[in-house]
Amino acid sequence: MEKLTLHSGLVAPLDRANVDTDAIIPKQYLKSIKRTGYGPALFDAWRYLDHGEPGMDHAKRPLNAEFVLNQDRYRGASILLARSNFGCGSSREHAPWALLEYGFRCVIAPSFADIFYGNCFKNGVLPVVLKEAEVDRLFHECAAFPGFRLTLDLDKQRIATLDGALSYGFDVDAFRKYCLLNGLDDIGLTLRHADKIRAFETGRRERFPWAFG
Amino acid sequence: MAQTLYDKLWDSHLVHVEQDGTALLYIDRHLVHEVTSPQAFEGLKIAGRKPWRIDSVVATADHNTPTTDWDKGMPGIQDTIARLQIETLDSNIREYGAKVYFPFLDKRQGIVHVIGPENGATLPGMTVVCGDSHTSTHGAFGCLAFGVGTSEVEHVLATQCLVSRKMKNMRVNVDGVVGPGVTGKDIILAIIGRIGTSGGTGYAIEFAGSAIRALSMEGRMTVCNMAVEAGARAGMIAVDDTTIDYLKGRPFAPSGKGWDEAVVYWRTLKSDADAKFDHEITLDAAAIRPQVTWGTSPEMVVAVDGTVPDPDKEKDSVRREGMERALSYMGLKPRTPVTDITLDKVFIGSCTNSRIEDLRAAAAVVKGRRIAKSIRLALVVPGSGPVKAQAEREGLDKIFVAAGFEWREPGCSMCLAMNADFLQPEERCAATSNRNFEGRQGDRSRTHLVSPAMAAAAAIAGHFVDVSRTN
Numbered sequence: 001m002e003k004l005t006l007h008s009g010l011v012a013p014l015d016r017a018n019v020d021t022d023a024i025i026p027k028q029y030l031k032s033i034k035r036t037g038y039g040p041a042l043f044d045a046w047r048y049l050d051h052g053e054p055g056m057d058h059a060k061r062p063l064n065a066e067f068v069l070n071q072d073r074y075r076g077a078s079i080l081l082a083r084s085n086f087g088c089g090s091s092r093e094h095a096p097w098a099l100l101e102y103g104f105r106c107v108i109a110p111s112f113a114d115i116f117y118g119n120c121f122k123n124g125v126l127p128v129v130l131k132e133a134e135v136d137r138l139f140h141e142c143a144a145f146p147g148f149r150l151t152l153d154l155d156k157q158r159i160a161t162l163d164g165a166l167s168y169g170f171d172v173d174a175f176r177k178y179c180l181l182n183g184l185d186d187i188g189l190t191l192r193h194a195d196k197i198r199a200f201e202t203g204r205r206e207r208f209p210w211a212f213g
Numbered sequence: 214m215a216q217t218l219y220d221k222l223w224d225s226h227l228v229h230v231e232q233d234g235t236a237l238l239y240i241d242r243h244l245v246h247e248v249t250s251p252q253a254f255e256g257l258k259i260a261g262r263k264p265w266r267i268d269s270v271v272a273t274a275d276h277n278t279p280t281t282d283w284d285k286g287m288p289g290i291q292d293t294i295a296r297l298q299i300e301t302l303d304s305n306i307r308e309y310g311a312k313v314y315f316p317f318l319d320k321r322q323g324i325v326h327v328i329g330p331e332n333g334a335t336l337p338g339m340t341v342v343c344g345d346s347h348t349s350t351h352g353a354f355g356c357l358a359f360g361v362g363t364s365e366v367e368h369v370l371a372t373q374c375l376v377s378r379k380m381k382n383m384r385v386n387v388d389g390v391v392g393p394g395v396t397g398k399d400i401i402l403a404i405i406g407r408i409g410t411s412g413g414t415g416y417a418i419e420f421a422g423s424a425i426r427a428l429s430m431e432g433r434m435t436v437c438n439m440a441v442e443a444g445a446r447a448g449m450i451a452v453d454d455t456t457i458d459y460l461k462g463r464p465f466a467p468s469g470k471g472w473d474e475a476v477v478y479w480r481t482l483k484s485d486a487d488a489k490f491d492h493e494i495t496l497d498a499a500a501i502r503p504q505v506t507w508g509t510s511p512e513m514v515v516a517v518d519g520t521v522p523d524p525d526k527e528k529d530s531v532r533r534e535g536m537e538r539a540l541s542y543m544g545l546k547p548r549t550p551v552t553d554i555t556l557d558k559v560f561i562g563s564c565t566n567s568r569i570e571d572l573r574a575a576a577a578v579v580k581g582r583r584i585a586k587s588i589r590l591a592l593v594v595p596g597s598g599p600v601k602a603q604a605e606r607e608g609l610d611k612i613f614v615a616a617g618f619e620w621r622e623p624g625c626s627m628c629l630a631m632n633a634d635f636l637q638p639e640e641r642c643a644a645t646s647n648r649n650f651e652g653r654q655g656d657r658s659r660t661h662l663v664s665p666a667m668a669a670a671a672a673i674a675g676h677f678v679d680v681s682r683t684n
């Protein structure tokens with residue numbers, strides 16, 4: 001996993017609530033057995049005018065000029081500004097894979113669906129929960145100022161405009177933060193407790209043999 | 214201290230807790246399917262790791278598998294990318310093993326959330342995970358069950374644990390007796406209508422109250438299945454006689470003395486009388502009417518005798534725009550009576566409503582009738598091979614076929630349109646599945662979520678009908 005410490009980037013606003021993971025990456029792409037190749041299909045149904053299928057040359061597909069990510073001013077955005085309950089629906093990890101491959105390192109929203117929220121951390125994408133009013137303010141700023149950028153400091157748990165005029169703190173679990181700051185793989189960390197897991201398992205098997213049947 | 218059911222399940226699986234509350238949770242049962250596992254097995258291979266306890270794995274192929282032409286075997290799968298994914302699961306299981314695998318074409322193959330319980334592979338007191346958000350279904354058995362992403366699938370394969378944080382406790386009580394024609398599906402849709410699709414975010418929801426107690430295991434699974442549509446990763450219901458009776462004699466349930474001992478423990482799996490919940494709501498069962506979703510989120514739901522809502526009445530601007538977008542996507546006008554909505558297709562199936570009781574309820578409505586001429590396709594897709602066989606023993610297949618329904622092979626089918634079953638753009642479908650998102654059943658598909666009886670009645674009439682009145 002690519003680590004994330006300080007990041008400064010262009011902000012793209014996606015002004016809809018309840019954006020589900022099928023909107024982020026439609027199901028037809030889930031047939032792939034790979035971890036890559038999802039970036040060009042991010043928000044596929046909104047981004048293109050035609051129907052997308054895996055194996056297409058996405059560069060040749062007709063773009064929906066109205067979709068926010070297709071507007072010139074948001075090209076190269078790496079921070080996605082979103083509304084409540086972002087990432088609801090299916091548990092597909094292809095959603096953060098697609099966001100990351102497209103270039104997003106951070107999604108800001110007033111709330112996220114739980115599974116998506118966890119999946120982001122495992123893939124080097126930081127979901128930032130801000131208050132509704134703060135998110136509103138950012139949507140305004142983003143609309144008002146072409147080239148609107150934010151700077152993210154994960155260690156300090158702050159997200160701010162470049163001039164520091166707006167600066168918001170956010171919460172993040174210490175463990176998730178540690179893993180993301182250091183780009184650590186969860187499995188390796190968990191296996192440090194292998195003896196404890198084994199001991200737990202032995203005890204459980206004795207008490208509840210049916211759970212191992 | 215008094216504990217909730219969730220507290221008990223959580224505590225009994227704690228391997229380790231970090232100072233910040235991050236916990237290692239032991240996983241008893243790992244359900245695996247073709248879509249979210251290939252990258253996990255690949256990750257394991259690349260890192261040179263071995264599965265920790267492969268006999269915790271119960272695997273099947275369900276999402277991509279076709280529901281027709283099984284006699285043609287694997288070559289019958291036209292979509293080569295889908296076929297490769299199914300073959301990849303075959304080869305991963307061949308290489309790593311599993312407690313049991315029900316591959317494509319197997320007599321016991323089926324939707325992962327149907328086969329777990331039906332084989333007794335889901336048991337009370339367990340932790341159950343699967344790379345699929347509807348894993349919440351299994352909580353109906355008084356276990357802690359939730360969906361995980363692919364990285365977590367790999368993590369569980371490699372360590373038998375999940376890195377997790379405790380959720381908050383919510384209890385949803387449904388008290389009283391439901392009226393005729395009101396099912397588990399209507400109860401859960403009404404709950405989602407009340408608390409919204411993020412109302413349960415951050416919580417584990419326990420469903421309780423006399424109306425929940427009165428449900429069969431099938432009905433309880435329907436309710437817990439859609440806990441995730443209310444935002445809760447896990448839904449659960451306390452163990453009682455209904456749970457225990459259902460499990461007795463299932464292939465992987467314990468037997469003899471082991472069964473007796475297990476039952477003694479399982480009976481403790483309920484919230485203590487004075488347990489505290491962070492949030493609690495109560496619904497009056499008698500007030501719940503058969504439900505129909507009108508929009509593109511399960512919370513956009515009304516009673517069948519209601520009308521499509523009017524966005525002009527919504528004060529919140531984000532919500533209003535969401536409603537307007539949903540109405541335009543769905544091709545509906547505000548204030549249309551729900552019973553005036555006409556359908557093109559009907560889908561009875563999915564991990565929400567494809568169990569034997571669901572098929573019986575639909576068949577009871579259909580018996581001796583014909584689907585409306587305007588219905589282009591009406592599908593019944595049993596949740597698993599055993600469900601299909603049972604239905605055929607009862608003659609339900611004949612009732613459906615005589616009425617003009619297609620009787621298909623088991624799988625996820627038109628629930629998510631990853632296989633050959635999907636809607637054409639702007640086709641309108643009454644579906645017993647769990648998601649009405651944009652594009653869920655195919656590009657620009659229009660989905661109305663309902664119970665099996667409601668879907669069956671809509672197929673006969675060609676439009677929605679209030680089953681609480683007709684029966």
Ligand code: SF4
Nearest residue numbers: 347563564625628629
């Ligand atoms: S039936 Fe639908 S919701 Fe259930 S597991 Fe299959 S695709 Fe997912």
